[in-house]
Amino acid sequence: MDFSSFIHQLIQQLINGVSLGSIYALIALGYTMVYGIIKLINFAHGDIYMLGAYLGFFATAVFKMSFVPALITAMVGAAICGMIIERLAYRPLRNAPKIAVLITAIGVSLLLEYGGMLLVSPQPRTFPAVFEAQTYNFGGFVVNNQQIVILAVSVLLMIVLTYVVNRTKVGKAMRACSFDTDAARLMGIDVNRVISFTFGIGSALAAAAGVLVGVYYNSIDPLMGIMPGLKAFVAAVLGGIGVIPGAMAGGIILGVVEALVSGFISSTFRDAAAFAILIIILLFKPSGIFGKNVREKV
Amino acid sequence: MKEKTKKDLLSLVACVALFAVIQALMEFDVIGPFWQLNFVLIGINIILATSLNLINGFTGQFSIGHAGFMAVGAYVSAVLTVKAQLPFLVAIAGGAAAAGLLGFLIGLPTLRLKGDYLAIATLGLGEIIRITILNIPYVGGASGFMGIPRYTSFMWVFIFAVFTIFFIKNLINSSHGRACISIRENEIAAEAMGIDTTKYKVLAFTIGAAFAGVAGALFSHYFYIAHPASFTFMRSFDILTMVVLGGLGSISGSITAAILLTFVSAALASYPEFRMIIYSLVLIILMIYRPQGLFGNKELSLKMFSRAKGGAKHDAA
Numbered sequence: 001m002d003f004s005s006f007i008h009q010l011i012q013q014l015i016n017g018v019s020l021g022s023i024y025a026l027i028a029l030g031y032t033m034v035y036g037i038i039k040l041i042n043f044a045h046g047d048i049y050m051l052g053a054y055l056g057f058f059a060t061a062v063f064k065m066s067f068v069p070a071l072i073t074a075m076v077g078a079a080i081c082g083m084i085i086e087r088l089a090y091r092p093l094r095n096a097p098k099i100a101v102l103i104t105a106i107g108v109s110l111l112l113e114y115g116g117m118l119l120v121s122p123q124p125r126t127f128p129a130v131f132e133a134q135t136y137n138f139g140g141f142v143v144n145n146q147q148i149v150i151l152a153v154s155v156l157l158m159i160v161l162t163y164v165v166n167r168t169k170v171g172k173a174m175r176a177c178s179f180d181t182d183a184a185r186l187m188g189i190d191v192n193r194v195i196s197f198t199f200g201i202g203s204a205l206a207a208a209a210g211v212l213v214g215v216y217y218n219s220i221d222p223l224m225g226i227m228p229g230l231k232a233f234v235a236a237v238l239g240g241i242g243v244i245p246g247a248m249a250g251g252i253i254l255g256v257v258e259a260l261v262s263g264f265i266s267s268t269f270r271d272a273a274a275f276a277i278l279i280i281i282l283l284f285k286p287s288g289i290f291g292k293n294v295r296e297k298v
Numbered sequence: 299m300k301e302k303t304k305k306d307l308l309s310l311v312a313c314v315a316l317f318a319v320i321q322a323l324m325e326f327d328v329i330g331p332f333w334q335l336n337f338v339l340i341g342i343n344i345i346l347a348t349s350l351n352l353i354n355g356f357t358g359q360f361s362i363g364h365a366g367f368m369a370v371g372a373y374v375s376a377v378l379t380v381k382a383q384l385p386f387l388v389a390i391a392g393g394a395a396a397a398g399l400l401g402f403l404i405g406l407p408t409l410r411l412k413g414d415y416l417a418i419a420t421l422g423l424g425e426i427i428r429i430t431i432l433n434i435p436y437v438g439g440a441s442g443f444m445g446i447p448r449y450t451s452f453m454w455v456f457i458f459a460v461f462t463i464f465f466i467k468n469l470i471n472s473s474h475g476r477a478c479i480s481i482r483e484n485e486i487a488a489e490a491m492g493i494d495t496t497k498y499k500v501l502a503f504t505i506g507a508a509f510a511g512v513a514g515a516l517f518s519h520y521f522y523i524a525h526p527a528s529f530t531f532m533r534s535f536d537i538l539t540m541v542v543l544g545g546l547g548s549i550s551g552s553i554t555a556a557i558l559l560t561f562v563s564a565a566l567a568s569y570p571e572f573r574m575i576i577y578s579l580v581l582i583i584l585m586i587y588r589p590q591g592l593f594g595n596k597e598l599s600l601k602m603f604s605r606a607k608g609g610a611k612h613d614a615a
Contacts, residue, residue, distance in 0.1 A: 041414055092586045098413070099360065100589030103542045106535050107581035114574035230421070230531075237418065272429040275422035282419045283407055 012141055013263040014256060019147040019216075021255020022154035026209035027232030028239070028247035029161065030202025036178035036242035037198055039098065043105040044085060045206055046229015047112035052078040052207020053127075053220045054120060060128045067130040067215070071153070074211045075204040082203025083196050091192065109229075116222035124221040127214035150212045157208055158248055161201065165244060170197055178242060227271065231258075234278040240288025249289065302471075306464070313460050317453070324452065334452065336564040338520055340557050341455030342513045345462045347540040347552035349509030352466050354538070355546035355595070356475065357502040358482030359409060360417040362534045363424030364510050367397040369529035370427060371511025372518035373437050376446045379519070386449040386519065390458075393515035394508040400427075401507025402500060409499045421531055432526045442525030443518070450520035458516060462509050467549055469505070478502050482547070539581060545591030550598035555591075 027049055034042045055077040059070035089108050093101045135144045165171040173194045176184040185191050213228075214220045235254045239246025254274060261273040281288065320337065323329045329337065346364060353361045375393030378384045384392070408419045437443045469475045477498045480488040489495050518524040540559055544551025562580070566573040 035414075039414070041418065089582055089586070093589060096585070096589035099354075099542055099546065100585045102417070103539060104582050104585040106539070107578045107585065110574055110578035111582065114571075114578065118571050118575065230425075233418065234422070237415075266433075268433055269429065272426050275426045275429075278422040279408070279419055279426070282411055282415055286411060286415050 008140060009263060010260075013259040015141060015143055015147065016263075017256030017259030018252060019150045019255070020259060021235075021252035022151055023209045023213055023216075023251070024228065024232050024235045024254050025248045025251025026154055026157065026205045026212075027228060028235040028251045029158075029244065030206045031233050031236040032239070032241055032244060032247040033174070033178075033198050033202050035236065037174065037181070037195055038090070038094075040090065040101050040105065041233065042202075043102070043229070044108040044112060045202065046225035046227075046232070047109050047116070048078055048082055048085075048203045048225070049206040049210040049213075049228060050116065050220070050222060050225035051081055051112065051210070052203075053210030053214045053224065054116070054222075055207060056211035056214055057125060057127055057220055060130055061125075067149075070130070071208060071211050074207045078207030078210075079200040079204040082199040082206075086196055086199040091195075113222055113225070120222065122222055124219045127218045127220055129218070130215055146216045150216060153208060153212060157205060161205070162244070164201070170194070174198055231271075231274045234274050237278060237288055238281050240291025243288065243290045246288055246290035310460075310464075313456075317456050320456075321452065333564070336560055338450065338452055338455050338516075339564075340560045341452070341459040342516050342520075343537070343540060343556040343560050344459045344553050345509055345513040345516070346537045347544065347556045348462050348466050348549055349506045349513070350537050351541045351544075351546070351549060351552045352469070352478075352509075353502050353506040354541055355548070355552075356470055356482060357478040357499060358485075359499055359503065360413060361420040361503065361506070362417050362531065362538050363420035363422075363427075364506070364537045365529040365531060365533035366424030366427035367401055367507040367510035368514035368517065368533070369431060369524075369526070370397040370400055371514030372524040372529070373431055373443060373514075374511070375515035376443050376518050376524050377437065379449065380443075380446055386454075389449075389519075390512055390515040394511040397511025397514065398504050398508030401510075402504040405500045405503035405507075406496075409496065409503060421534065424529075424531055424534055428526050428529050431529075437524070440526065442523050442527075444523050446518050446522050446524065448520060448522055450516045455516055455520075458512055462512070463549060463553065466505075466509075470549075474498065474501065479547075543581075543584060543591055545593035545595055547595035548591070548593040548597055551591055551593035551596075554593070554598070 027045065030045050030048070031042060034040060034045070052074045055074035056070050059065045059073045060067075065073065085108055089104050090101060093104055131145070131149075133144055133146060135142055137143075163171075165174060173184070173189045174197070176187065176189055177191055177194045177198075181191055184194075209228075210220075210225075213224075231254060232251065235250035236247045237250070238253060239248070239250030254277065257273055257277060258270050261267075262270045285291075320329070324334055324337075346368065350361070350364050353359050371393035373393075374396040375389040378389035378392045379386060404420075404423055408416060408423065411419055431437060432440050470479070477488070477493045478501075480491065480493060481495050481498055485495055514524075514529075517528075536559075540555040541552055543559065544553070544555030559577075562577065563573065566576055
């Protein structure tokens with residue numbers, strides 16, 4: 001491979017990586033917000049993403065909706081499901097040992113996966129083409145309109161999220177809860193409602209990611225959420241867990257690294273690369289790229 | 299001290315009797331092939347659950363990468379029996395040593411992490427091990443290591459399960475085990491009392507990994523095949539579920555949960571589509587109503603009953 005074709009390949013993989021990474025970023029945001037408030041690795045989050053993909057599938061394939069209404073339907077549906085899950089499975093365990101909550105999250109994850117298999121059959125389904133695939137050629141670099149849509153939707157959602165978190169009252173309450181839950185409660189914030197809202201937002205973002213992946217890869221199945229879920233968690237840790245811009249950056253970095261590894265080394269090592277990043281970041285800077293070091297108190 | 303030895307001997311006799319009964323039932327076909335398989339699985343799960351309990355329950359280091367060590371044990375032992383034609387016991391020892399060594403090498407840097415970070419790091423490491431194996435053509439790559447002879451019998455599994463239980467029980471009751479428990483209770487206080495916390499954390503991790511290697515060796519030599527798909531993080535979750543369900547820090551709890559969950563899983567085998575749903579619902583409901591697990595950190599013993607009768611005189615911690 002000579003130098004110019006190397007550069008060409010590199011930039012092409014960067015383009016692919018950024019669109020894949022924005023999907024990870026959307027899922028990672030939900031992880032990071034939930035972890036920021038209740039310190040729970042919500043293993044079921046990847047399955048909410050699957051749920052969103054299926055809601056989007058039914059909205060387009062059965063109810064013949066176009067892309068934007070289907071996206072909104074999936075997001076609202078997943079947000080409601082996320083809130084219900086939080087209310088039924090996690091809220092009774094608010095004061096239980098952390099490991100019990102984690103096991104519950106694993107249980108919810110299995111329930112969604114296998115419940116999904118029972119309800120919608122384990123066979124992969126073809127996501128309907130909501131808009132015609134077009135490829136654009138920018139001086140030799142191939143970009144298709146799905147990638148552009150993925151990027152545009154992700155960026156839009158992130159802007160909305162940043163606005164909600166930084167500028168609205170409920171966003172302020174969220175930040176207060178993640179800073180100190182007890183103090184927030186003493187200030188008159190209804191912590192349970194804030195947690196419920198956080199699950200709702202996180203689930204909606206994951207659902208959006210699910211629909212976008214459905215559009216991009218054209219295929220969805222009940223177990224599609226496992227790997228992206230784990231990797232999105234890696235992205236959240238990479239950016240600094242609990243830090244919202246960190247999750248966005250972490251997702252993009254992870255996507256780019258994965259694309260580079262599958263482009264230049266071998267696609268079988270793609271998943272290993274994600275976990276290797278995780279180990280390296282945990283060993284050298286466990287608080288993540290954007291995280292602050294927290295001193296442990298005795 | 300002497301009374302302890304007597305008690306150990308008594309339990310050993312009880313184990314031999316139990317083995318004789320089950321083996322006799324198998325010989326006379328009261329227990330059919332399907333349940334024979336499940337008895338072997340129960341034994342393997344007991345080894346996995348008690349060894350993970352040493353790491354998670356007694357030392358308090360939250361590891362969810364146990365399947366990775368199991369995979370190492372399974373593959374190394376299979377290489378030793380198939381490619382090097384070594385006897386089964388040597389292969390098991392080799393598998394255990396390899397898994398233990400890997401546990402040591404991985405544990406040394408990662409055990410600096412705490413809580414959720416350690417959990418997610420071990421999960422990642424388990425997956426890295428699996429993906430690495432997947433990419434080694436020498437051991438069959440993605441299609442798995444085939445043609446492993448079936449050396450594992452119920453007897454072997456039983457012996458190793460009993461050995462694991464006794465080993466870990468005696469370790470916990472030794473000063474090393476007490477050091478591990480003190481790390482669980484309060485790491486900073488333990489360090490202040492002069493306990494080398496890193497050493498004991500790595501020790502527990504290494505021993506736990508080595509026993510997972512034993513379980514892996516028994517596993518691959520029972521099912522004729524070692525396949526990367528058998529060692530995903532789902533299996534780690536399975537083992538973790540047993541430990542938490544039985545109670546973190548309770549060996550008898552781990553044993554009970556391993557038996558219970560394997561039975562539930564086997565009983566639901568004819569309804570595959572409902573199996574995992576029921577399994578997950580049981581998990582959620584149990585955690586909501588009994589988050590400390592079935593036994594908490596208590597051990598099931600005869601004393602438990604006598605104490606219940608005569609009132610709590612002293613706490614058997």
